[in-house]
Amino acid sequence: MGKNKLQRFQENKGFKNLYEPSFQEVYRKDYPLKGHWTQKVFKNNHPIVLELGCGKGEYTLALAEHHKRKNFIGIDIKGARLWRGAKTALEKKIENVAFIRTRIELIESFFAAGEVSEIWITFPDPQPKKEKKRLTSPGFLNRYLTFLQPDAIIHLKTDSRPLHDYTRQVVEEWEGMQLLEADTDIYGSGRQSTDPLIAVRTFYEEMFLAEGKPITYLKFSIKTGQGIATLQE
Ligand SMILES: C[S@@+](CC[C@H](N)C(=O)[O-])C[C@H]1O[C@@H](n2cnc3c(N)ncnc32)[C@H](O)[C@@H]1O
The missing domain is CATH 3.40.50.150 (Vaccinia Virus protein VP39)
Structure with a gap:
């Protein structure tokens, strides 16, 4: 694995807008934020919009900047790609965005x-x-x-x-x-x-x-x- 990728994985762990549960944590189990995303993460009552397979998250970010009264969550399995989206959101202080690293096959564990x-x-x-x-x-x-x-x-x-x-x-x-x-x-x-x-x-x-x-x-x-x-x- 490239050094760059490893560095990104390490940085991902410190990003407050990126959630990376292990497979065991969510396989046939509810993720603790299930049912609580607006309240606990976004701290508002705006609707939630998902982008599935968001890659580097550019679309999620652009939509979030365009629709300030909606919350956006980008989902992808590739951590090195999500790094880009999460980092940009933090740098640009885009608060209505979060990212989840998971397989979409497990998506029911995340939302109520x-x-x-x-x-x-x-x-x-x-x-x-x-x-x-x-x-x-x-x-x-x-x-x-x-x-x-x-x-x-x-x-x-x-x-x-x-x-x-x-x-x-x-x-x-x-x-x-x-x-x-x-x-x-x-x-x-x-x-x-x-x-x-x-x-x-x-x-x-x-x-x-x-x-x-x-x-x-x-x-x-x-x-x-x-x-x-x-x-x-
Ligand atoms: C072709 S890319 C598109 C990325 C982005 N939506 C875009 O248009 O630039 C497909 C993305 O879906 C993700 N993906 C594919 N299957 C997935 C799955 N089952 N669970 C999570 N992510 C998945 C891949 O990791 C990849 O980043």
Whole structure:
């Protein structure tokens, strides 16, 4: 492992806005902050928005600066990437941001029923061969349902047309979800340059744009109280 990475892991331990529980601490167990993020971490009663697979956290930070009356939590498994986001938040004194280092498969251990109002899923691995691993598969959506508020919003930005189409199909097949927006080329569909959807870009988004790939977007609402049991996983 590179020296730089080890240094970052060491620094991460001192960041007050980064939470890194071990697997044993959260596997089939509630994390102590479950149900208490606004009160104990953000010390306000603003809604919580998650970014799943946030990488270096640029998008979480940009959204947090844009929406001061919301709290943002970026989640990723890679500590060296999260280091960048957590450090920038501390340097810029962005108080409405936190980061969690964990596998998204364990996300139910972190949030209580109704604790989260919105989720951004930004450029996840499309997992072409393993449907169950897609972050918008019924298995993952059922996990999110355990902690989402009624009629919560989920956003998906991806360069993968198959993942976009797959997710759209999942949304359309289940009556508990409602498609609110679908765009297969957000930079080619005449949006104003000030539209936050294109004005704020993730690290991977910049890379894919430079390669000339169209960036797609889906926005849908999801009702809590009914699982996605009707769909085949
Ligand atoms: C392609 S990168 C995108 C990063 C960022 N969203 C962006 O657009 O720049 C995917 C990220 O998801 C994270 N990731 C993938 N699967 C994960 C999982 N099961 N749990 C936590 N993080 C995951 C990876 O570590 C990586 O940082």
